[in-house]
Amino acid sequence: MSKVLIVGAGGVGSVVAHKCAQVSDVFSQIVLASRTVSKCDAIAGEIEKRFNKKITTAKLDADNVQETVELIKSVNPDLVLNVALPYQDLALMEACLATGVDYLDTANYEPPDLAKFEYKWQWEYEKRFREKNLMALLGSGFDPGVTNVFCAWAQKHHFDEIHQLDIIDCNAGDHGQAFATNFNPEINIREITQPGRYWEQGEWVETDPLSWSMNYDFPEGIGPRKCYLMYHEELESLVLHLKGLKRARFWMTFSDQYLNHLKVLENIGMTRIDPIDFQGEKIIPLQFLKAVLPEPSSLGPLTKGRTCIGCVMKGIKDNKDKTLYIYNICSHEEAFKEVGSQAISYTTGVPAMIGAMLMLQKKWHLPGVWNMEQFDPDPFMDALNLHGLPWKVVELS
The missing domain is CATH 3.40.50.720 (NAD(P)-binding Rossmann-like Domain)
Structure with missing residues (x-):
């Protein structure tokens, strides 16, 4: 208690x-x-x-x-x-x-x-x-968070070495708004407008923002979506803790409508985070933009569809090549029915509760500062299935 x-x-x-x-x-x-x-x-x-x-x-x-x-x-x-x-x-x-x-x-x-x-x-x-x-x-959210635990679980049970990692985050939902972000607009836009970065052969390689893309065919009827390479913070810890890692990348899906709106906002300076003078006061354009965009929590009853977030890992087991895909699919409608929020908030909030639960139960508890993949993944993976984020694992050819 x-x-x-x-x-x-x-x-x-x-x-x-x-x-x-x-x-x-x-x-x-x-x-x-x-x-x-x-x-x-x-x-x-x-x-x-x-x-x-x-x-x-x-x-x-x-x-x-x-x-x-x-x-x-x-x-x-x-x-x-x-x-x-x-x-x-x-x-x-x-x-x-x-x-x-x-x-x-x-x-x-x-x-x-x-x-x-x-x-x-x-x-x-x-x-x-x-x-x-x-x-x-x-980082006890989904990405970072669950994605780190997916990697730790795969390393523990399925690989001798993981050589390549692609974390792929797809929001196949639709809220019907012209432009809105599914979590805090200020944090979301700061993240998306930064240069991309990935790990390759022991070095960080930088790319122009959203300049790399690929199509990925998501499972269970979601289908092909365009994904863009971004930098995401879980890569920084995973490259330290996954054995044999040679390449690690993070990808996220965006609609053309979202990217077009974002490009216009960038071009007119609304995504700037440095103060500007406005009627004798200092304001930060991105914070003003946040104030006029829809509140993310208001999107819950409007959002339909599903998210699919997972890790594709390539490596070796018993001297044989192996490729594994571990993923979760979460319904925006089911999340709203259960807790009154859309799936983006749900997929972050559930892992936060699970991490806290494991700490309080002393199943994950050591003095110091830790990232998710540094603990035994099994109790966390079990808890995901029990508390609303069931996962699947498939071996890919």
């Missing part, structure tokens, strides 16, 4: 709170905190209506370390589950160190003034967490 403090009340925070409420034998007490406490209260009301479970809410500015320290001391949780913005990772890690509480997040730290997707800032906390006998689990 444990208490968890969930920080963040967006689409993912709502899913995490709902899923934790479903596992009350582990999460006996849930506190949901956000800068906008009315969002927390609305989620709490939904959870009480759906599951007849009361959760507590609190107001929190997660950028303010001292305010977070005071809330943690007041709540006395066993774990802080961070689904706020990536900008706030380090502040929340500092608060956990100051109060002696374990930490989990779903995305790596990002400096607000620089679109840089690296773990280095969080990895630097390794010694401090270890010395305080505390654990920090990084």
Whole structure:
């Protein structure tokens, strides 16, 4: 029986709170905190209506370390589950160190003034967490998160060496909007507009943004979709922990309509993250754009279709070549029916709950700062099947 403090009340925070409420034998007490406490209260009301479970809410500015320290001391949780913005990772890690509480997040730290997707800032906390006998689990979402665990599971059970890895993320859903992002628009657009990067023969190779593409035929009736090479943070840790890896890439699908809108917004400067002068004030264009785009949580009842996210791995087993595809398919409609959110939030929120559950059960628990693939993948893979993200594995010729 444990208490968890969930920080963040967006689409993912709502899913995490709902899923934790479903596992009350582990999460006996849930506190949901956000800068906008009315969002927390609305989620709490939904959870009480759906599951007849009361959760507590609190107001929190997660950028303010001292305010977070005071809330943690007041709540006395066993774990802080961070689904706020990536900008706030380090502040929340500092608060956990100051109060002696374990930490989990779903995305790596990002400096607000620089679109840089690296773990280095969080990895630097390794010694401090270890010395305080505390654990920090990084990237317990889907990608990063489940994709890391897919790789660890394949390495444990199916390969002597994995030589090539392609992580392929397909959203085959449609929300009917002219232009909208399925998670925080600011984070989403910062990520997509950066140069691509992949690992090849021990080096990082950079590409122009979205300049490489391939067609991939997705299973179970989704069919062929165009995928674009991007950089994604799980590659940074996987190249350190997968044995024999020679190439690692990440691909994501985008519709032509989405990319056309994005190109126009880029061309007129609306995706800039540097401040500009506007009527005597400094504003950041991308933050203004975020304010006028549809709120991602509003897309839940509108989105139809499925996601398909998985890993294609090529390597050797017993001196023979082997290719494996491990994937999950998630329905936007079924996710909304269960927790009131679309599948993008669902596929991030469920793994966050599972990672927290394994930490609280001490199945995954070691002092220090860790990435997902560094733990035994089996209990996580079992939990995915039990909690709404069943996976399949097929051997490809």
